[in-house]
Amino acid sequence: MGKLLCDSPAAAVAVAVAEALPSSPSPSPAPAAPLLTWPSPEPTTPTSWTSVAALEDQQRRRLHRIWERGVAWKPSSPLQPLVFRLDHAGEVDADGNCLFTAARRAAAAKPDARDLRHRVVRRFAHVYAAADAADRDAVDAAVRHLYDPDLKAGWGVHVVQELKLLAPKAHRDALDAAIQDLVDIGVQREMAAETIYKERCIAVNDGDSWAKYMSVSGSAEDEHDIITLQYTEEGLLTIDENRDGHAAAFGDDIAIECLATEFKREVYVVQAHGADAMVDEENCVFFLPHRPRGEICEPPIFLFMKGTAWCGAGADHYEPLVATVLQNVTPDKAAVVL
Template sequence: MGKLICDSTASSPVIPWRDPTTTLSSLDSAATAAGDIVEKSTPLVPENITSWENVSGLEDQQKKHLTRLYNKGVLWKHPEDKSLSVVFKLSYGGEVEADGNCLFTAARRSMGGDVAATATARELRMRSVRRFVEDLAAADEETKGVIESAIRHMYAPDLKSGWGIHVVQEVKMLTNKQDREGLDSSINELVQIGMQRELAAESIYKERCIAVDDGPSWAKYMSISGCPDDEYDIITLRYTEEGLLTLDENRDGRAAAFGDDIAIECLATEFKREIFVVQAHGSDAMVDEENCVFFLPHRPRSEVCEPPFFLFMKGTGWCGAGADHYEPLIAIPSSLVSQEKVAVVL
């Protein structure tokens, strides 16, 4: 069902905000037909739903559109069986810590069912990595080439290009925790002969550490959750067009790999559910008011056996340094009367 991933340099498919008139006379029967898959994976609904007006970090235009989204609902149709359709009201699922694990923490809360009751964020991370490794092994050479090109673009960019789009570019390196002492010794040797420490560290890390530039290295990278049990530490080199800007050596080993589009697609495939990321952008993103909320779909590479779940992303710069920060959305199945408008048809 399609390639493993899309080229990350291409535009992602976006479902824009729209307010269509939808005839829902058959919704009740369709929802009944879809009842089995909805019931077993409905997330736990908070006793006191947080109004979008009370969610911090949102501008008025965002609050207005997200409130309308909750009041009117989102109509989801099964991608294969169009007779199965459900309307969901999307409520805010609460804040999660911005510790690098937010994708998996938010996904756990949004998914509901047995996953929310028994799985940890780290377990979801490792299941995504295992799904990636298995699918990569089964992929053809062309698909593997697309995967590795996307990984290099994200984590090992060509520092001779791309400056028309990016002011700062990051290079991710991995070091085995057990190798730290030897790396420090080599860095100190260069410092003792007169090299500036940051440049010495950059030289040693690029020579001796693992670049995140292919499938196996991505699996190692995405396995890192910032806990003592991790095998590797993440080292981040940040560059401007003039050269090295900063060096984050992550000596306490707490840095986790932020979830990316590849990881989201792996989650979708592992659980056979579509995942929709709902992005709410403010005035700093230079979008007009009617388009400040939109949906980014991530579809599994297998059949869809359960209803979708939704993740929320506040717009530009929310997590600092341009990192994406995910929060949970609680999708509540809703019964609507015939001819009622829904906010979005997925």
């Protein structure tokens, strides 16, 4: 699953962050992980767009036209323009790690999804540590917008807003005991849990806490459990206490940019919107670019996301796409030019 910024104040913040942080950061206290290497993709049987689940007719027709005519990529020199045919490369588990699973499959990378997640976090930490105070403030603002929003605002756009908190696994018993203490003196269980979690857990509201949050893959080896508080305009709606510790941090735009930097390749998220997005068929598929910091050394990686409403609201699952070069198609004949 993933969280994507699109046509929202958060998108503007994300763009500002991308422009603010240095493309070639100065050395930081901890060296970044080495860039990924990957073999040539093994032959994969592409999935026809006619057989991809949960697509509306207009999405399917537009994706098929793009498949027929291709997507033109026009990089800066010395790389040459290419035209790609995009095939769906199959579904991945909706376990919260789908961004990393899909990226791994699309790039034919060696690390597993959990290792790739941790490489992304290390890459982010390296850049964040090297940034100046103003640039870190911009990153912090983007993180707060995503995971610690101002609950006095935003209700014209969102029906439900979430706060993400991190509970150290080693502290769960102590947190439960503190909640029970409040219940014993007459506080409602849900209100007691909200109070204790807000007081004693880590809010995801800056770059450092984002790194801790994005490290969570839903495995027993994680240091933290994710607690989610959901609110409506009237107040607390529900608390996901994640008792089994299986909740993973959904990939977001910050993580995708770090993936691009790790691979030295652009990452395009291909969003396909249905009729509820109120867009015509010609414009129901669009490509959201995420560029690496520094040089681009290889063709892009393409990931697929199905939009379920305007601005992709509710679309939080990534699937891999296989890009095959079309030898006899010129960029001016392609359905889409990037």
